[in-house]
Amino acid sequence: MDFLQQDIIISTSAGKEKQQVSAAERDNGPADFSSIYSKDLLPTAGGEEMTRGFLQELVHILLTYISKSSQRSSKVLDFHHPHQLREGLDGFSLELPDQPENLEQILVDCRDTLKYGVRTGHPRFLNQLSSGLDVIGVAGEWLTSAANTNMFTYEVSPVFILMEEFLLKKMQSIVGWSADVGDGIFCPGGTISNLYSILVARYHFYPEVKTRGMGALPRLALFTSEHSHYSVKKSASVLGMGSENVFVVKCDERGKMIPADLESSIVAAKEKGLVPFYVNATAGTTVYGAFDPLNAIADICHRHTLWMHVDAAWGGGLLMSDRHRMKLQGIERAWSVTWNPHKMMGVPLQCSAILIKKRGLLQGCNEIGATYLFQTDKHYDVNYDTGDKSIQCGRHQDVFKLWLMWKAKGSQGFGSQVNKCLENAEYLYVQLQRRTDFELVFKHKPEHSNVCFWYLPPSLRGLQPGPDRDMRLHQVAPRIKGRMMEKGSLLIGYQPLGDKVNFFRCVFSNPATQQEDIDFLLEEIAQLGEDL
């Protein structure tokens, strides 16, 4: 083994035992992995040092990537079209071989994968509700994969099952529920969390649905706003309830659900013979960042005995801030809440929780009691075998990274992080108000960190508002976005919405972003679009 012959033993700042770095290593550069294969690593006997060497080389690559991603001089992405990447760029082949590659090539593959990817931790990555790269969160993920276990039972996940319990209780208390209520589970993303809310609501009113199906139930009606996330409709389809039974409630110009329209929709559905049972209110809509009026919606749900769900996937993070949590007033009256720590709290993907007020519903709704996992004659308290609450069997462990970040930041640290992002949004809002080459999509100060705006190229500035200007304006954002991606200088999203033609949506959840990046954003868009 070349690797062993070189007598390279790795040193880290951490070395609990004293370790040596050979002179050859320090003088001659990196070790040679070209004659080493995965079969030489653990669990193969004698593979320990090679395993250390390989993983430390990989960590070196990742640390370099993380450092570079935080530098403004780096590109956010190095764009290539799908056909270019598929064909193999500079020897980077996606093909899956019959014979093994050596570990030197594996490390090259890792470098190439990062090179052609998107740096979501870059201060100028503003494209998605999840952005930034939290170092403690990454540490949490690295430990999670080394621990490599499943969330079905206490037997194989004792620590993580308890961490989930502590996190859910903490989040429930922050929502404002008393200690004697509250249940929940972490799931693979906000759409699945929202799906759970409908699933459990249906079971609450019609427990027979579990065995007999929708055929035994009346035609149920669901309500959500026109600005809400598409997951309500998608879930209604998946759950066999039909997307046409989702009634879309109107919003005001700020994107907030209009309570009077909710109530008249409920009445209209009843008149058509449907049975309303579920209302989704949104705390932080995807595009505008709007907060639905939760107390007014709760009043209506109470009057009609409807399940009130709050989709706070995006807005839930504001509960951590003393300054902003009043925007979610009334959330404590919800029967269920979706809250994604992987969005505004900066936890690495994925980390999403569904909180259910009434205990026992999740278990009743989903349990099957498979005897190969959920034996009742175990020697410990099997109430901690919580896996049968889930619609999954195996479930990825998404809690440790959040738990570790909470330890490292404290509730206060999350609060400061949220405040900072909302200050960025306000700063952008103020800049946009001052400029004549940009136009806000709505005039109000942002409630969340979403800021929506058009860029007006010189050729459009003199035109009267109307269909002709709209048609041309609609093409501006996609063309700037294409140029932006080719250049790789920043990344921000755009979309049309209702009667509004394509506009940019800037969202701040990335703790790396500073005011200088916001100044850059505006200048860069203006420069990329000035000839349009």
Added chain:
Amino acid sequence: MDFLQQDIIISTSAGKEKQQVSAAERDNGPADFSSIYSKDLLPTAGGEEMTRGFLQELVHILLTYISKSSQRSSKVLDFHHPHQLREGLDGFSLELPDQPENLEQILVDCRDTLKYGVRTGHPRFLNQLSSGLDVIGVAGEWLTSAANTNMFTYEVSPVFILMEEFLLKKMQSIVGWSADVGDGIFCPGGTISNLYSILVARYHFYPEVKTRGMGALPRLALFTSEHSHYSVKKSASVLGMGSENVFVVKCDERGKMIPADLESSIVAAKEKGLVPFYVNATAGTTVYGAFDPLNAIADICHRHTLWMHVDAAWGGGLLMSDRHRMKLQGIERAWSVTWNPHKMMGVPLQCSAILIKKRGLLQGCNEIGATYLFQTDKHYDVNYDTGDKSIQCGRHQDVFKLWLMWKAKGSQGFGSQVNKCLENAEYLYVQLQRRTDFELVFKHKPEHSNVCFWYLPPSLRGLQPGPDRDMRLHQVAPRIKGRMMEKGSLLIGYQPLGDKVNFFRCVFSNPATQQEDIDFLLEEIAQLGEDL
């Protein structure tokens, strides 16, 4: 900053730039993280060296854990009851603080988390279908979390979206589908993959279900064997089809579905006015490891025009082995296949694929076309924005680790790994046949790596088979399992099944396990149970 004052710069074997290890570091042991907080790390300006130092210290902890987990002298687990862990052991507190902890404490938290967890990579962890710890897979996970992106669009996941395409095509060709058919997606676990198969089958026959719901459909019937995974019933409940409409088909003594019973169940369901539409065949049952007769089932599905799904979550790995793939003969006739690389192929959790033969169904069934993600006026080929095929919105990137392992092992490496696990099962089977203190649950040679057996304590050996012996035998496995967990010497599962009282199920998917571990397993069980 203490950390900077100490002038500790980290060296790795990898250092592309030359780096120094200070004398202080080598002489005085690890760096002091007690005055450093998460706010001092990146993206904070100047946080680069501290970020490197912290993550390398964490990696040191993980490497030590990985090494120790591979040693037979280590315990598999250090068991504590839930109330003990909840109360805080030796200062390990699960409580979530308001104020931040320093990074020294964070590292202690990491060590404690590993200490009280279960070493699923230990050669004697045989408790679950997913076991072992693949070093390349871990590397893949570490890169995945540093890249921290979402699978909805090519825009934010160009490389990973293409890797998913290459992997799905490769897996489809291994299943035996021709190049002009085949679609699929990676999802969070085998239960969700099976749920997709039912969802898509329903949409194939009744596309109106998406908008109109189950109320517009006849009462549909599903078929699966008594030994199949519980996910078929669970999914039928979730999808609004009702678990009572899942017909349970009888198995032979080896756990294989009896085709004649399937056909008579279909006829009986039709006579009751139900509409059969879907059959789940299992390739590798959870407990016995049985393979349903796929060709016979495919003939029946063809005759009745039913969707044939093969749940090869566990058995799919055998397709990688020239020696064992004939056990899945007929799988190419399936309309959909679940295959979990995180089981028999040893990929870290989670990695599960649903393969669908007919193209376009997944997209048609699930697409909503949200304009904030799936803009049609992008500057690249938006056919690569595959996220709308998913029932999720954000979707964790589970493909890179599999892709990297495939590069590092080649198809042949996976084949050898599978062969080794099945050799272990055969070795255990031969040992059990030889011993009088153990009894096989069924006499046939295992088809997969599952081996099911009872241990007979001396007090039971003279007893006649019958209810009395069964009652006493039923208590043996749980008591031995409890002692095993307290001792921490190995981990293996047990369960009852049908008329069989509690028996042990040993499964081999852990490449670390050797024959000496199997010898140990039998001796250990005999020793733990001899006084029962």
